[in-house]
Amino acid sequence: METMLTKIKAAMTGVCGVVTAVFGWLGWLVIGWAACMLLDYVTGSIAAARAENWSSAAARDGLYHKLGMIVAVLVGAAADGLLGIIINNLPGIALPFDYNALICPLVLCWYIITELGSITENAAALGAPLPPFLQKILACVQSGTEAAGEKLAGNEKEK
Incomplete structure (x- = not known):
């Protein structure tokens, strides 16, 4: 049993090392x-299913929704790649750092917060009591992520 546990730990460590080496922090996002x-x-x-309201059509729509999210993240990654090529290689554009990613991490963070909100709603539907501050905190983080994206897009609201 201990040998199996050691092998599982070694495999997990190897997977974590490979993900970090290949994708860095963005891979963990x-x-x-x-x-x-x-x-x-x-x-x-x-x-x-607990509410006796499960349907294959609704489940399929949920998967389509997830597919749309994947496409949006890929668009963000493609935009980051294009911006990286432009910023890092065009003469006349000089930044004091190499541009790697900005749009895709923002999109990922927005989706993660959205998913966490949905998971908390599901937990409530399953009967779990939720701390009253949890959804407020998630809303604040999502608002901050949206504000960062709007600022990046040049749509910052003046105070």
Whole structure:
């Protein structure tokens, strides 16, 4: 048993090392987002089944929704790639740092917060008591993420 546990720990350490080496911190954002999407889908399905309201059409729509989110993240990654090529290689544009990613992490953070909100709604539907501050905190973080994106897009609201 201990040998099996050691092998599992070694495999997990290896996977974590590979993800970090290949994708860095952005890879962990993607993994966190994928885990949130999976947990949201599973808890949503369980909550619907508990309420005797589960339907394959609704489950399929949920998967289509998740596919749309994946496409949006890929668009953010493509935009980051294009901006990186432009900023890092065009003469006349000089920044004191290399541009790697900005849009995709913002999109990922926004989706992670959205998924966490949905997961908390599912938890409530399953009968779990929720701390009153949890949804307020998630709303504040989402608002901050949206404000950062709006500022990046040049749509910052004047105070």
